[in-house]
Amino acid sequence: MKEMRATCKRSVGLFLVSGLLLCSLFYVWSPGNSPSADIRPKLWSPLNAHLYGKIQNIANGYNDIPYNIKEDVACRLAQNACVCLADKETVHLPFSNLLWPRAWAHNISMAFLESHPDPEGVKQHRAQEYRSFQRRSYDPADVLVVAEAMSPLQYPTQGVKVRPLKTIIIPGLGLREETRLNHVVSLTATLGTFDVAATVHRVSLEGVGENHMILSSPRLSALNRQLQFVTYTNTVFHPKTADTIVFATQGHQAFFNIRVGHGTVPTLYNFSHQKEYNISALVTIATKTFLRYDKLKDLIDSIRQFYPTVTIVIADDNEHPQPVTGPHIEHYIMPFGKGWFAGRNLAVSQVTTKYVLWADDDFLFTANTKLERMVDILEKTTLDMVGGAVREVTGYTATYRHTISVDEGGEEGDCLHIRNGYHHVIEGFPNCVVADAVINFFMGRTDKMQQVGFNPRLARQGHLEFFIDALGVLHIGSCSDIIVSHASKIKLPWTKTDSQKAYDKFRYTYSSSDKYLHNEIFYFKNRFKCMTSH
Missing domain, CATH: 3.90.550.10 (Spore Coat Polysaccharide Biosynthesis Protein SpsA; Chain A)
Incomplete structure (x- = not known):
């Protein structure tokens, strides 16, 4: 009888532990309660200024046409301000790190510079080495060139690059044609999908988030404003390839490439910088x-x-x-x-x-x-x-x-x-x-x-x-x-x-x-x- 009670207690204990683990797994894997990180900017102004700056650098005109930022798309654009953040621990259980590994973060700059006798000097030396590296690796084929509309499509002919599985704004898209009842363009990709970083009033979008997107509007100026916010997201991983984009309107078709690849990791050498070569x-x-x-x-x-x-x-x-x-x-x-x-x-x-x-x-x-x-x-x-x-x-x-x-x-x-x-x-x-x-x-x-x-x-x-x-x-x-x-x-x-x-x-x-x-x-x-x- 005592053995049965002991066995029963062990069974109940095992059941409770199993139940707790199942609840924990459900909590972690449930789509509505998965570990999350707030990737949104804390203030709207930096993102808005960043997006506005990108648009201004890409094309001029149509600045008087308002737009509404699509936050979930715009926040994926590179802002040249990367940060290293460790994952927060959301579940406190024994061996939770083994079950749900968390990314750790290491501040390399702080760890190296705080122990260096001349932190400002080594920062300047690294910057000089990097400028030299950029000068050596410069390729004129990487410079953005936009073919102004003559076909009547306007599109980039070279210099558009995206890192694998990342998002960019496609620069230089435009349509130049006579006024008609409805203006329509389409974009087709093979290795990625299209979206918009902001929406413009009186522009219809079909196929958002897919590899074929159609944009149309009775106002040509509104359509061109919307084209300034079109994004491309690479979805098929390849470390070095290109996606050929088909940009089309009624009776006309153009092709351009978006190069997909990692950026070149520089090889810099840390040596004592002096007026004479050591x-x-x-x-x-x-x-x-x-x-x-x-x-x-x-x-x-x-x-x-x-x-x-x-x-x-x-x-x-x-x-x-x-x-x-x-x-x-x-x-x-x-x-x-x-x-x-x-x-x-x-x-x-x-x-x-x-x-x-x-x-x-x-x-x-x-x-x-x-x-x-x-x-x-x-x-x-x-x-x-x-x-x-x-x-x-x-x-x-x-x-x-x-x-x-x-x-x-x-x-x-x-x-x-x-x-x-x-x-x-x-x-x-x-x-x-x-x-x-x-x-x-x-x-x-x-x-x-x-x-x-x-x-x-x-x-x-x-x-x-x-x-x-x-x-x-x-x-x-x-x-x-x-x-x-x-x-x-x-x-x-x-x-x-x-x-x-x-x-x-x-x-x-x-x-x-x-x-x-x-x-x-x-x-x-x-x-x-x-x-x-x-």
Whole structure:
């Protein structure tokens, strides 16, 4: 009997707990009582001013026609005033955070600046870096251009962008036609829906919140005023695409694109900003070594003569690696014979400074190897990379400048054309030109070089292949007055060491399989059917 009572009590207790949980779940999941956040502005005036400002920037005219804001739509428009708010806890139960995870918020600005010795200085430096980033990433195709009505539809021809699943006002919509009993336009989308941020008297709307919306009014001015408030909301997620909008009226049809995509997240580098460039904070020197430790030592010694604190990153694929030590040196060991481009990838991947300088392990720095000049041109232009010149022991100085172009070739593939030369001189830098490929001594923006990468299949030979991959990605220059010396390669056969003979065997033996690999890369990876070159 006691056991039955105990069992009954446990059952009742379990029932009560279950009931409480069910009530809690019902409370949370019920549409009318779901956790809510007040996304409306606390005052009408900021939203009203923001919306009015957007309309004024988009089109002029019809300002005397009143409108009523649709708060639920207008509040979704970007206001350039994002805030980080944590979700409020609405249910106080054990393990409620596991059942109903809440978003947390972290004030990055406060956390970083309050512990920084010079908060105002670092804010100004970040702003300067961001302006430089914007200048480099500027694309004239992003500028808003509106085709004024001649068809009689007026619409934007370029520059309309929306972030995935976000809402924008479509700028520049209008209708120019003679007075008639009723003026009608329609909008059709594939990846989103239409709405209005405000309503205008005597304008009828059909299909609000759908991908096909019709607007009509007996007053042309009222219809044009309403068109200034038309919004587009992306509903099909894709990180980089475009929605083709059909804008139509009786007897006329126009098409324009709304680009859908995330904004570019900038890559900025926090370094001590001074009047003169701090090369140690801005630049890392990267190199790859194989069977030439004597040459590598000479390179390091020459660098230290002029840049004693610059970090040097070394990728090493020797079979029997030797220690390479010293201040500001990072030595990374790779599998034996992994190769030239794989070593470049490894070395560049470890760079944390804004710029990386590539130098072969048999180069020698001199008084003319001015890294400050390379930094200066990269800081003051939109270039992503700048090459220098290499002086041989014979006194000849090479810049190895090439232009690269690709002609479309149909189903069989495209045609690659490589020519000696350059495109034009860089204004303000008379010894520098713009080219598509430069010599094997160059400084580049670290993030851009990492973006292109180096094909690790190219183990022994490869140079132009990187610049072919970089075509359309990197903006490249070349300066003839920034010079590095090349250690002598002239050796009598009977004076060569075993290491030198082994290096020559690896470096200069070009087998049929190597030739096949290069042809395969060009044919399949790059989809070329032919190549022409000087």
